[in-house]
Amino acid sequence: MRFARHPVRSADPRRSWPLRVAVGCATLLLAGCAAGPGPHSETPHGDYSQPPLPAQATAMEADGPLPLPAADPNCADPTAGLRPLGPGATGPVLDKIRARGRLVVGLDTGSNLFSFRDPESGVIVGFDADIAREVARDLFGDPDRIEYRSLGSEEREVALVEHRVDMVVKTMTITCARLERVAFSTVYLKAHQRVLAMQNSGIQSLKDLANKRVCTIRGTTSLEHISQIQPDASILTVPTWADCLVVLQQRQVDAVSTDDAILAGLAEQDPYTALVGPSISEEPYGIGIPKGDEDLVRFVNGTLDRIRADGTWNRLYNQWLAALGPSPGPPPPTYRD
Numbered sequence: 001m002r003f004a005r006h007p008v009r010s011a012d013p014r015r016s017w018p019l020r021v022a023v024g025c026a027t028l029l030l031a032g033c034a035a036g037p038g039p040h041s042e043t044p045h046g047d048y049s050q051p052p053l054p055a056q057a058t059a060m061e062a063d064g065p066l067p068l069p070a071a072d073p074n075c076a077d078p079t080a081g082l083r084p085l086g087p088g089a090t091g092p093v094l095d096k097i098r099a100r101g102r103l104v105v106g107l108d109t110g111s112n113l114f115s116f117r118d119p120e121s122g123v124i125v126g127f128d129a130d131i132a133r134e135v136a137r138d139l140f141g142d143p144d145r146i147e148y149r150s151l152g153s154e155e156r157e158v159a160l161v162e163h164r165v166d167m168v169v170k171t172m173t174i175t176c177a178r179l180e181r182v183a184f185s186t187v188y189l190k191a192h193q194r195v196l197a198m199q200n201s202g203i204q205s206l207k208d209l210a211n212k213r214v215c216t217i218r219g220t221t222s223l224e225h226i227s228q229i230q231p232d233a234s235i236l237t238v239p240t241w242a243d244c245l246v247v248l249q250q251r252q253v254d255a256v257s258t259d260d261a262i263l264a265g266l267a268e269q270d271p272y273t274a275l276v277g278p279s280i281s282e283e284p285y286g287i288g289i290p291k292g293d294e295d296l297v298r299f300v301n302g303t304l305d306r307i308r309a310d311g312t313w314n315r316l317y318n319q320w321l322a323a324l325g326p327s328p329g330p331p332p333p334t335y336r337d
């Protein structure tokens with residue numbers, strides 16, 4: 001697969017879809033009526049029935065599997081974490097965060113079920129947001145002491161490497177390749193990559209997507225797996241999973257492929273879509289933390305241990321992720337030290 005040199009077509013992300021179309025048409029009408037043809041007027045093409053693609057949408061031609069990111073060959077179990085520290089623990093990173101008085105958390109602000117703005121309160125809610133709040137509860141005795149920074153999937157690692165956030169809680173799979181650049185907590189959710197298609201589309205799995213177009217995001221394990229398992233699919237990458245739902249609804253792609261947990265959130269937003277096919281891969285989610293921030297990793301593992309044991313994890317699962325089926329119980333941690 002190869003990236004096309006230019007984005008396919010983009011629109012101003014600050015405008016809503018219908019507004020964008022209306023503004024575009026009005027601009028063309030004005031140009032045609034008032035100004036007439038001139039050096040700056042554009043010749044209209046087509047019948048304007050095509051909805052625009054999201055900003056930064058980029059097409060990749062089917063051209064064989066993408067190269068996989070490099071990983072340490074000795075990385076046997078990337079999910080084996082560091083033993084936990086209790087809530088009273090101190091350390092250089094923990095002290096700095098406590099002195100600041102709030103935890104800076106990177107996440108998606110438009111991911112249904114995981115982290116999205118509650119339309120009534122305007123507050124960021126969801127499974128990932130609540131996991132972050134439990135860490136803040138243990139740090140400050142107050143789950144509200146959080147400053148959220150909105151991050152796309154592709155920005156997660158660099159935000160950690162550049163210390164723009166204390167942690168990333170965004171459906172982030174723990175992998176050997178990522179461990180080269182960032183650290184992770186123990187596993188807090190086990191997801192599986194699957195496919196979302198329109199109901200009755202005839203698409204049953206990734207196998208049916210040869211010579212079809214699939215929406216995904218750059219810098220994700222989802223893109224790696226599609227490219228390895230179905231190299232004959234062409235890919236459209238967009239900035240967010242919500243954008244993938246829009247292009248599926250506009251029939252600009254045949255399917256979306258990523259983790260079942262994320263797809264369940266999209267399916268809940270559009271009942272004409274359905275998750276299809278078997279699991280393509282296991283996606284163990286961890287909280288991403290800058291490499292070297294060992295006291296914070298151990299502290300977060302302490303919080304995860306607490307919420308596994310005191311019933312909080314099950315409560316949060318039942319509150320947000322019931323669409324995935326009955327609670328499987330919290331994933332048990334494994335440790336390497």
Ligand code: GLU
Nearest residue numbers: 153171172173220221222
């Ligand atoms: N779990 C996948 C990953 O970490 C996709 C999740 C996402 O993009 O939010 O790459």
